[in-house]
Amino acid sequence: MAPRRQSSASHSALTSSDAAPLEVDAILAQRATYFRTHPVMINDVRIPTPPIQRTFRIMCQTVLSGLPGCAVVAFPRFGKTRAARYCCEKLMEVFPAVAAVSIHIHHNRYPPPRDFFATLLRQTGFGDTQTASTSQMRDRVVRAWQVLALTRNAPTLVIVGDELQALTPDSFGWLMDITNDLDQRGVRTISLSFAQPDLNARRVVFKESHRGDILGRFMCRVFAFEGINSARELREVMRFYDDPQLYQYPPASGICFTRFFFPQAYERGWRLSACAETCWELLRLQAATRLSSPSTVEKLSVGMQWVTATLHYALTNYSDLDEPRLKISRDQWLTAVENSGFSESLGETYDPDEQNASERPQSST
Numbered sequence: 614m615a616p617r618r619q620s621s622a623s624h625s626a627l628t629s630s631d632a633a634p635l636e637v638d639a640i641l642a643q644r645a646t647y648f649r650t651h652p653v654m655i656n657d658v659r660i661p662t663p664p665i666q667r668t669f670r671i672m673c674q675t676v677l678s679g680l681p682g683c684a685v686v687a688f689p690r691f692g693k694t695r696a697a698r699y700c701c702e703k704l705m706e707v708f709p710a711v712a713a714v715s716i717h718i719h720h721n722r723y724p725p726p727r728d729f730f731a732t733l734l735r736q737t738g739f740g741d742t743q744t745a746s747t748s749q750m751r752d753r754v755v756r757a758w759q760v761l762a763l764t765r766n767a768p769t770l771v772i773v774g775d776e777l778q779a780l781t782p783d784s785f786g787w788l789m790d791i792t793n794d795l796d797q798r799g800v801r802t803i804s805l806s807f808a809q810p811d812l813n814a815r816r817v818v819f820k821e822s823h824r825g826d827i828l829g830r831f832m833c834r835v836f837a838f839e840g841i842n843s844a845r846e847l848r849e850v851m852r853f854y855d856d857p858q859l860y861q862y863p864p865a866s867g868i869c870f871t872r873f874f875f876p877q878a879y880e881r882g883w884r885l886s887a888c889a890e891t892c893w894e895l896l897r898l899q900a901a902t903r904l905s906s907p908s909t910v911e912k913l914s915v916g917m918q919w920v921t922a923t924l925h926y927a928l929t930n931y932s933d934l935d936e937p938r939l940k941i942s943r944d945q946w947l948t949a950v951e952n953s954g955f956s957e958s959l960g961e962t963y964d965p966d967e968q969n970a971s972e973r974p975q976s977s978t
Contacts, residue, residue, distance in 0.1 A: 640866050641876050651862055653870055653928055658921055660853045660860065663846045664839050665696045671836055672700050672805050676708060676771065681830050682804030684777055686812055687838035688963040692917035693807040694775050696838065700805065701773040705765070712767040714758060718776040718784075729787055730754050737761075751787070755794045762800045769801045777808035777831065778815055785827045792830070804831050807838065840914040848889035850920060854928075855884045874928040878939035885924070891943055892923065895950045903959040916963060919955035926952045 640647070652658045661669075668685055675683045687693035694717075701715040714737040721728075730750035734740060739757040762770045772792075780788070792802040816835070819827050841847050853860045854870040861869050872879040900913050926949040931941055950956075 637867055640863060640868060641873075644873065644876075647863055647873070651873065653874070653925055656921065656925065658870075659695060659699070660850060661699060662692065662850055662917060663841065664692065664917075665699055668696055668836070668838055669700050669703060672704060673707060675805060675834075676704065676711060676769070676803055680803070680833055682772075682806065682832075683834040683836065684806040684808055684812060684832045685836050685838045686808050686810055688840075688916065689809060690916045690918035690958065690963075691838060691840050691914075693838050695917075697773050697775045697807045701771075704771055704773075708769075709765075710767050711769045711771055712762040712765045713771040713773055714761065715773045716775070718774060718779040720776070720779045724781070724784060726751075726783070726787055729784055733791075751791065751794075754791055755798070758791070759795060759798050759800055762795075768799065769803060770795060771803045771805055774804065774806040777806035778812040782819075782824065782827065785824075785831065789826065789830055806831060840916040841920055842914050844890045844893035847893050847915075847920065848886045851884075851886035851889055851924070854924065855886050870928065874932040875935045875939055877935050877937050881937040881939075883939050885927075888941060888946065891946050892950065895943070895947050896923075896955060899950055899956045900959060903956055914963075915955065916958070919953045919958065922953035923949045923955070 648654055671683065671685070685693065685696075687696075697715065701713045704711055704713050716733060716736050719732065724732075725747075727745075727747040727750050730747065730753070733754050734750070734757060737757065739753070745753065758770055762768070772788075788804075792804075795802050812832070812835070816828065816832055819825075819832075841850065857867050857869040857872070859869075861867060862873065869879075871883075871885045875883060896915055896919075897913060923946075927941060927946065930949070931945060934941075
């Protein structure tokens with residue numbers, strides 16, 4: 614199963630075409646009309662960050678290896694849900710002989726089986742039949758997913774799941790029944806799942822209760838989904854704001870995010886990514902005020918919620934300062950970091966010292 618070459622664009626705002634200079638000037642002159650729907654303003658910035666790219670490489674390796682699946686564990690607000698969406702869409706671009714469905718597990722401790730199958734149908738775009746029995750609903754899921762694979766002439770169906778830790782042992786069993794039925798119909802299934810750190814405790818319970826079937830099918834390998842780990846990675850994220858070949862809005866306008874919010878400074882060569890070192894240093898200093906030791910700060914990994922919140926604050930609050938010689942000061946960046954909520958998250962939703970029994974994915978070189 615040979616993969617296609619990856620393209621760099623994955624969001625509707627990404628495009629390699631540039632608008633003519635006069636069109637750019639006209640759009641910038643009417644910026645106010647685009648503020649309301651700008652991805653930065655509505656917190657809908659979809660970037661294939663370094664952690665997402667590392668995770669996608671793991672997914673590709675799993676598809677190529679013949680393994681039944683793997684899981685990726687992330688702390689809350691690190692961007693795993695968007696990573697799941699990206700991987701589901703991208704896998705079908707890279708692998709022509711693969712179909713993919715995306716499911717989000719609901720936090721229902723004891724879901725009735727019929728409701729579980731109905732949710733799978735709804736989430737994968739096949740509707741629901743209120744009058745169908747449980748066995749009929751399960752059969753509908755199998756047939757629907759088989760048709761999806763056949764439509765792409767694909768012998769492999771990838772199930773990309775989010776919130777895997779919320780599945781009960783019964784739910785895991787029902788999902789295995791579906792994959793077994795698909796296998797009998799000639800469709801190989803691969804489970805690629807995202808979960809919160811609670812999954813590590815669930816794995817221990819499954820091992821102690823001799824549920825190797827669940828572990829082998831869904832968690833034969835478990836990787837850590839980390840946040841931004843360095844100034845270099847933060848600069849890579851910021852480059853998506855700076856480069857219209859990577860990300861632009863309005864679509865096909867040739868206007869990157871940095872230029873949209875700071876048009877005069879951008880024309881004179883100012884780039885957001887030049888501030889990466891300062892911003893990263895301030896994130897580390899914020900962490901040092903809440904964490905127990907310098908060694909803990911060295912393990913720091915910043916979730917995308919706080920990265921995008923910091924950049925959102927800077928772009929939206931300092932845009933009025935735009936001028937050809939713009940300089941966002943260290944104190945102004947400190948204010949942006951403080952307003953991101955990052956410091957408050959440490960020890961609450963994220964702790965670098967918390968044990969993570971997951972493998973660390975390898976960085977690309």
